[in-house]
Amino acid sequence: MPRAEEDKPIHATPPTRAERIVKWVMRNPGKGSAAALASAALAVIGVLFCANVRANRALTRANTDLSSERTNLANANASLATKTTESEARRKEAETKRDEVLRLSALQDLDDLLAQADALWPADAENITRYERWIGAAHELVADLPLHGRQRDELRAKALPQSAEERQAERASHPQAARLAESEGELQAAADAGAMAKSAALVRAIRAELTRLERERDELAAEVDQRRTWQFPESEREARWWNNQLTKLIEGLQELQRGLLAQDALSAEHGWSLPKRLAFARSIEERSLTGPEAETRWAEALASIRDRDECPAYRGLALAPQLGLLPLGRDPDSGLWEFAHFQTGAPALRGPDGKLVLEEETGLVFVLLPGGTFQMGAQKTDPNGANYDAQAADDEGPVHSVTIAPFFLSKYEMTQGQWLRFAGRNPSQYNPQSYAPSWNSAGDPGDLLHPVEQVSWNDCAILLERMGLELPAEAQWEYGARAGTTTPWCCGNEKESIRNAGNVADRHAKEHDGFAGKLWEDWDDGNTTHARVGSYQPNAFGLHDVIGNVWESCQDFYAPGSTDRSRRGGTFFFPAAVARSAARSYRSPDNPVYDLGLRPAKRITP
Numbered sequence: 001m002p003r004a005e006e007d008k009p010i011h012a013t014p015p016t017r018a019e020r021i022v023k024w025v026m027r028n029p030g031k032g033s034a035a036a037l038a039s040a041a042l043a044v045i046g047v048l049f050c051a052n053v054r055a056n057r058a059l060t061r062a063n064t065d066l067s068s069e070r071t072n073l074a075n076a077n078a079s080l081a082t083k084t085t086e087s088e089a090r091r092k093e094a095e096t097k098r099d100e101v102l103r104l105s106a107l108q109d110l111d112d113l114l115a116q117a118d119a120l121w122p123a124d125a126e127n128i129t130r131y132e133r134w135i136g137a138a139h140e141l142v143a144d145l146p147l148h149g150r151q152r153d154e155l156r157a158k159a160l161p162q163s164a165e166e167r168q169a170e171r172a173s174h175p176q177a178a179r180l181a182e183s184e185g186e187l188q189a190a191a192d193a194g195a196m197a198k199s200a201a202l203v204r205a206i207r208a209e210l211t212r213l214e215r216e217r218d219e220l221a222a223e224v225d226q227r228r229t230w231q232f233p234e235s236e237r238e239a240r241w242w243n244n245q246l247t248k249l250i251e252g253l254q255e256l257q258r259g260l261l262a263q264d265a266l267s268a269e270h271g272w273s274l275p276k277r278l279a280f281a282r283s284i285e286e287r288s289l290t291g292p293e294a295e296t297r298w299a300e301a302l303a304s305i306r307d308r309d310e311c312p313a314y315r316g317l318a319l320a321p322q323l324g325l326l327p328l329g330r331d332p333d334s335g336l337w338e339f340a341h342f343q344t345g346a347p348a349l350r351g352p353d354g355k356l357v358l359e360e361e362t363g364l365v366f367v368l369l370p371g372g373t374f375q376m377g378a379q380k381t382d383p384n385g386a387n388y389d390a391q392a393a394d395d396e397g398p399v400h401s402v403t404i405a406p407f408f409l410s411k412y413e414m415t416q417g418q419w420l421r422f423a424g425r426n427p428s429q430y431n432p433q434s435y436a437p438s439w440n441s442a443g444d445p446g447d448l449l450h451p452v453e454q455v456s457w458n459d460c461a462i463l464l465e466r467m468g469l470e471l472p473a474e475a476q477w478e479y480g481a482r483a484g485t486t487t488p489w490c491c492g493n494e495k496e497s498i499r500n501a502g503n504v505a506d507r508h509a510k511e512h513d514g515f516a517g518k519l520w521e522d523w524d525d526g527n528t529t530h531a532r533v534g535s536y537q538p539n540a541f542g543l544h545d546v547i548g549n550v551w552e553s554c555q556d557f558y559a560p561g562s563t564d565r566s567r568r569g570g571t572f573f574f575p576a577a578v579a580r581s582a583a584r585s586y587r588s589p590d591n592p593v594y595d596l597g598l599r600p601a602k603r604i605t606p
Contacts, residue, residue: 110252110253122467125281128281131274135278142256151246155246158239160231176223262275271423280342302319304330314370322339322602325339328356336367337367338411338542339368339408344364347363359449364418367542369409374404377478378580387399404475411544412599413545413549413599414597414600415449426452432445435529449532449534453530455597456588473556474566481546490540491547495577502547502548504570508524508526521575533549548571552597553597559586563588564588567586
């Protein structure tokens with residue numbers, strides 16, 4: 001029987017392991033089932049084991065990846081923290097630079113505003129919009145004062161401390177230290193007076209005075225106690241520089257608040273504040289042109305000036321109303337029309353005799369001069385020739401014909417009060433505080449009706465330009481001073497003719513603190529220094545003090561190629577010959593002296 005049928009291995013080819021196992025199971029069914037189960041179990045166990053190995057490997061890889069991610073995240077966080085710190089540092093540095101730029105910009109803006117303020121003249125309607133814009137910009141700049149103060153405080157925290165000795169020395173050297181000591185004495189005196197007071201009214205008055213003095217004392221004490229000097233370590237040199245810049249800015253802005261931004265303030269450097277200019281610009285048209293009183297006065301004046309019979313000197317002049325001026329009527333002697341100038345003070349009033357009554361508050365009075373042709377200069381060679389004057393100097397000739405158009409010339413020299421009200425200071429040497437009553441025969445004290453002096457040509461030119469006025473040309477001045485005359489003085493040929501017409505060096509000056517080594521006229525005109533304007537007889541145009549009192553600056557250069565400016569009219573310091581109508585003198589334009597003043601002029605506007 002074949003081996004295959006006996007289920008025995010055949011010999012043709014070797015059986016495989018699997019065939020042997022299968023056939024063994026067939027020969028031994030019981031044993032084969034157990035073996036199969038065991039094998040299956042082992043297979044499952046193997047599969048599970050392999051799966052577990054793979055899972056562990058995956059978990060290990062995942063843990064490794066997670067650890068790596070954590071490391072990367074930590075590195076990223078560290079990098080981000082570094083970048084954040086660097087970014088914050090850059091931000092703070094940028095803010096510091098920005099603040100520095102803003103501070104420098106504020107300083108420049110302040111300088112620009114001050115320069116603009118000096119250019120925003122005259123105070124008329126054309127400048128109203130500019131004034132409003134300037135005031136707005138100034139308020140924006142001042143609004144940052146608290147910020148600048150805090151920034152300066154931060155810088156000063158880096159400063160070196162002061163010793164007690166340094167603080168004491170700084171207080172003692174303060175400009176207000178003496179006034180503080182005086183206030184303490186005044187307080188004690190008031191307290192002593194209060195203790196002795198008997199009446200209830202006096203006690204109340206003294207208590208009010210004590211309150212005022214205490215307030216002043218406390219304000220002075222606070223000011224004196226403020227630290228003024230700041231020293232910084234060498235490592236903080238930049239802080240020292242910025243402290244100086246911020247102090248300059250803060251003080252400038254504070255001064256801006258007190259001066260140019262205050263409603264009615266005026267300063268010696270800038271004149272009227274911008275709100276004051278704005279208020280004047282908004283009102284001047286109505287006050288001088290369109291208001292009921294102004295319209296009535298101008299209608300009367302223009303009709304009179306055009307009337308050849310009523311005012312023959314004007315030859316039918318067709319004048320238009322002039323902004324800033326108000327007609328005051330005709331002078332009863334000259335017959336010429338006179339006008340008040342609002343910007344320098346209150347309009348003058350006429351007394352019962354028709355003459356103008358002057359007060360310290362009175363503004364300029366302009367005379368409308370008719371214009372015409374006159375012979376200018378003087379000569380001493382031909383007694384029968386034009387403008388013969390035996391004392392004529394070479395610089396006064398040759399005599400020549402000049403035609404002058406109508407213009408306004410001040411009836412008086414500009415007063416100290418008029419200058420003070422517009423410029424914010426009185427520069428005069430002979431002012432109300434320094435003037436001695438013995439310097440005039442009536443024993444009157446000095447006042448603001450005396451002519452302003454100690455003003456240079458440059459001072460006058462700047463101030464008058466701001467008002468829309470100007471210095472007269474020499475030809476205009478001489479035309480006005482002569483008032484139609486050809487004699488050496490407008491009042492005659494002889495110097496004695498000026499006894500009551502001008503203020504020159506005379507016997508009164510010689511006898512009352514006059515200057516030694518001078519020439520004196522042998523009469524008494526009643527004054528040692530300058531007199532109140534209008535104290536002497538006017539000329540035929542109604543102009544006062546064209547003889548003596550103070551020199552009056554003119555527009556012109558004294559001579560071709562010269563930088564000196566001409567001045568006319570003589571002065572209280574020199575004798576009559578210097579005060580002749582043709583006499584000329586000169587002064588450097590930047591040189592103010594105690595006997596140099598001005599007589600403003602104004603052009604006619606169309």
